[in-house]
Amino acid sequence: xxxxxxxxxxxxxxxxxxxxxxxxxxxxLGAELVEAKDWFCCGASAAHSTSQGVAHALSxxxxxxxxxxxxxxxxxxxxxxxxxxxxxxxxxxEEPEKRKTFDEIISYEYKNSVTIKHPIEAILKDFKKKDLExxxxxxxxDLKLVCFYGCLLVRPPKIMKFDEAEYPVMMDKLVSxxxxxxxxxxxxxxxxxxxxxxxxxxxxxxxxxxxxxDAMNVGADVVVVAxxxxxxxxxxxxxxxxxxxxxxxxxxxLYFTQVLGLAYGMSPKELGIPSHLTDAMGLLKEKxxx
Amino acid sequence: MSAPAKRIxxxxxxxxxxxxxxxxxxxxQNANLCYQCKKCTAGCPVARTGAMDLTxxxxxxxxxxxxxxxxxxxxxxxxxxxxxxxxxxxxQGVDIAKVIDAAxxxxxxxxxxxxxxxxxxxxxxxxxxxxxNGRLYELGLALGIKMKTLEFTKDMELxxxxxxxxxxxxxxxxxxxxxxxxxxxxxxxxxESK
Numbered sequence: 115x116x117x118x119x120x121x122x123x124x125x126x127x128x129x130x131x132x133x134x135x136x137x138x139x140x141x142x143l144g145a146e147l148v149e150a151k152d153w154f155c156c157g158a159s160a161a162h163s164t165s166q167g168v169a170h171a172l173s174x175x176x177x178x179x180x181x182x183x184x185x186x187x188x189x190x191x192x193x194x195x196x197x198x199x200x201x202x203x204x205x206x207x208e209e210p211e212k213r214k215t216f217d218e219i220i221s222y223e224y225k226n227s228v229t230i231k232h233p234i235e236a237i238l239k240d241f242k243k244k245d246l247e248x249x250x251x252x253x254x255x256d257l258k259l260v261c262f263y264g265c266l267l268v269r270p271p272k273i274m275k276f277d278e279a280e281y282p283v284m285m286d287k288l289v290s291x292x293x294x295x296x297x298x299x300x301x302x303x304x305x306x307x308x309x310x311x312x313x314x315x316x317x318x319x320x321x322x323x324x325x326x327x328d329a330m331n332v333g334a335d336v337v338v339v340a341x342x343x344x345x346x347x348x349x350x351x352x353x354x355x356x357x358x359x360x361x362x363x364x365x366x367x368l369y370f371t372q373v374l375g376l377a378y379g380m381s382p383k384e385l386g387i388p389s390h391l392t393d394a395m396g397l398l399k400e401k402x403x404x
Numbered sequence: 405m406s407a408p409a410k411r412i413x414x415x416x417x418x419x420x421x422x423x424x425x426x427x428x429x430x431x432x433q434n435a436n437l438c439y440q441c442k443k444c445t446a447g448c449p450v451a452r453t454g455a456m457d458l459t460x461x462x463x464x465x466x467x468x469x470x471x472x473x474x475x476x477x478x479x480x481x482x483x484x485x486x487x488x489x490x491x492x493x494x495x496q497g498v499d500i501a502k503v504i505d506a507a508x509x510x511x512x513x514x515x516x517x518x519x520x521x522x523x524x525x526x527x528x529x530x531x532x533x534x535x536x537n538g539r540l541y542e543l544g545l546a547l548g549i550k551m552k553t554l555e556f557t558k559d560m561e562l563x564x565x566x567x568x569x570x571x572x573x574x575x576x577x578x579x580x581x582x583x584x585x586x587x588x589x590x591x592x593x594x595x596e597s598k
Contacts, residue, residue, distance in 0.1 A: 123540035128571045152579045154538040159486055160530030163508050166430060167592040172534075175588060209432075219591050221584075269488035270499070279492050305449040305487035309530075312549060312559070313522040314483060320453040350562060389569045 117236060118185030118228070119147035120176065120199075122192040122342070123155050129192075129342030131386025135371035136191055136233060138385065142249070142378050143241060147189060150179035156198040159309040167219075173202035175220040180228050187229045189236050191371075193341035194308070197266035197274065199230045204273045232267060232276060234284050234340055234370065246291040250377035253293035256401045259373070260299045260334040261285040262325065264344045268303055279303070289338055289370055292377035299332045301325040306347040315354070322347050323355045326363055335397055337367045345369060350391045366394035376403060420470035423510065427467055431506035437496040438464045444490030444500050456480040460490050460500055467503060481507045482520030513596075525552045535586050538579030543572050 117140070125133035140147050153176055161169035177199060180188050190196040206213060206226050217223045231239075237246070263282050271279040280303065286296040304325055307318035326348060329337045339345045349367040356363055367390065375385040382404055387394050398404045416424065428434070438461070445451055445459040458466065458480045466474040475481060481504050490500035511517060517524035529548040533541050546563060550556055566572050579585075 123542075126539070126577065127542050127573050128566065130570065152538070152581050154579045154581065154585055155534045155540045157531070157534060160527040161534075162486070162505055163527050164512055164531060165509050165592065165596060166505070167596050168531075168589060171588055171592050172585075175585070215595070219588055219595070221588075265485070265487035265489070270491045270501075303489075305485050305489070307450075308485050308487075309526065310483065310485055310523070312546065313526040314455065314520075315559070317450060317453050317455045317483060317485075321449055350566065354562070389571065391565055391569065 115145040115240065117145060117147055117231075118180045118183070118188035119149050120153055120180070120188050120190045120195060121149065122190070122195040124192055124342035124346070128346055131389050132191060132342050132345065132369045132371065135369055135375045135380075135385040138380060139371045139374045139378065140189075140233070142375075142380075143237070143246075145236075145240075148183075148185065150176075150183055150185065153179060156195045158194045158198065162198070162201075169198060170202045170205065170216065171219050173198045174206070174216055174224050175222075177203065177226075177228050177230075178220055178222045178224045181224060182222070185228065187231055187236070189231050189233050191233050191340070192343070193232075193264055193266040194343055196230065196232050200273050200275075203228075203230060232340065234288055235276065238284060238288055243287075243291060246288075250292045251379045252377050252403065254373070254377050254401075254403060255293040255295075257292075257294040257373075257403070258333060258335045259289055259294050259296050259338050260329045260332065260336075261289065261296055261302065261338045261340075261370070262329075262344055262348070263303050264339070264341055265303065265305045265308070267340060285338065285340055285370055289373045292373055294373065294377075296338075297332050297334055299328055299334070301328045306344050308343050308347070311347055311351070315351075318347055319351060319355050319358050322351055323359055326352065326355065326365055327361075330363070330365055334365065335401070336373075336394070337365060338370050338373055339367060340370050352392045364392060366390065366392055366397050368394060414469065416470045420472050423472040423475075424467065424470040426510050427503065427506045430509050431499065431502045433499050433503050433506075435464050435468050435498060435503055437498050438468065438494075439496060440465065441495060443493050443495065447489045447493055449487060449489065450483050450485055455483045460484070460504065463504060463507070464498070464500060467507065475507050476511045476516045477519055479519050480504070481511065482523045484508075522549075522553050525549055533576075535589065536578075536582070537576040538582050538585060539577050541576035543574065544576055 157172040307321045372385045
């Protein structure tokens with residue numbers, strides 16, 4: 115099996131652990147990920163905050179790189195890129211009168227033939243549950259997880275068409291194939307503050323404090339995420355939250371691909387787990403996973 | 405029998421009328437569908453933190469009335485994280501996040517960015533990074549922001565820690581199509597300024 119792959123900028127730098135673990139997990143499942151040559155940045159929130167035209171042009175140009183290479187399905191692990199691409203494709207479908215203008219802007223007649231998939235969708239759709247369970251040679255039965263979906267993976271549902279927007283379960287289903295238990299909690303689809311992290315850190319600290327506190331209150335060992343921006347805000351800001359709110363946190367935040375990778379027998383190092391700022395190694399040792 | 409209700413004419417200045425028309429055009433949304441149920445505000449995570457001076461409901465209402473100063477001087481249009489909760493829940497199907505985005509687009513286009521300078525600086529540094537490198541250059545972005553905000557010590561410890569964990573790269577990754585991207589963005593800007 116072969117998928118197109120758009121890692122997005124974060125996965126090459128600040129979230130290299132997500133890239134590393136995602137590629138390993140897909141390869142382990144027998145799937146290949148192929149990048150389009152010279153893919154570039156989707157512009158994320160900066161582009162759509164600046165201009166709708168700029169945002170759509172960037173997304174459609176990137177998607178056209180994949181279409182030109184004959185790629186049908188492209189796996190997009192970052193929720194922000196995923197949302198930008200889905201929105202551009204949706205608007206092209208809804209407003210065909212804009213097609214000509216965008217074709218001119220991107221110098222290509224984009225046929226909207228590329229299916230944009232989050233890796234969670236791709237795995238759940240293309241692999242059987244029992245096959246995934248069989249791959250889990252290291253059962254994570256002792257681990258209690260809360261899955262954090264954040265905003266852009268699920269919202270707005272008319273565009274994203276990814277699970278139920280108010281109470282999604284797809285990530286829970288996927289990580290449950292490792293034997294780990296996923297818990298019910300209140301902040302599944304709350305916002306982590308995304309790009310405000312650098313400009314209005316105070317807002318991000320309030321939002322992430324609520325999310326992490328609820329995760330700990332329900333008794334979770336780990337928060338599982340599927341977006342590099344959610345990870346960055348929940349993992350790297352814990353010390354700042356502790357200082358701001360005078361409390362103790364220290365709850366590990368793992369990518370769902372790292373949870374799967376651990377179950378498939380991979381080492382934490384192969385999955386980039388020691389590179390997180392909030393230590394996860396202590397917990398993995400305590401639970402005798404490593 | 406009571407007299408028929410008097411029709412109130414709202415007199416808008418040219419600037420107000422232009423603002424109203426542009427926001428409608430950019431967003432493609434009819435904000436007049438709003439019946440002020442406040443569901444958008446009730447679910448808004450950023451409103452909950454107290455960082456918004458106008459609630460999302462108030463922004464929509466102010467836009468309907470063409471109140472450009474209220475909207476563009478507000479923090480709300482900048483601190484909105486575009487999390488799409490309001491859009492998802494609006495019973496009238498108004499894409500509220502997109503209306504707010506349109507107001508932000510308009511504010512940027514006419515250079516009224518004083519309400520939240522640091523956020524505007526972030527957006528500009530981000531876009532510049534793409535035009536220069538094709539892919540986002542995080543370290544360059546962080547330094548570029550500092551040069552503008554002059555907050556040199558902010559997040560230094562975090563940056564140091566991330567660097568030692570291998571989460572920041574010293575050099576940018578430049579794609580080979582930078583010129584093409586630049587030209588494309590120029591085309592969009594020319595079209596939009598018409």
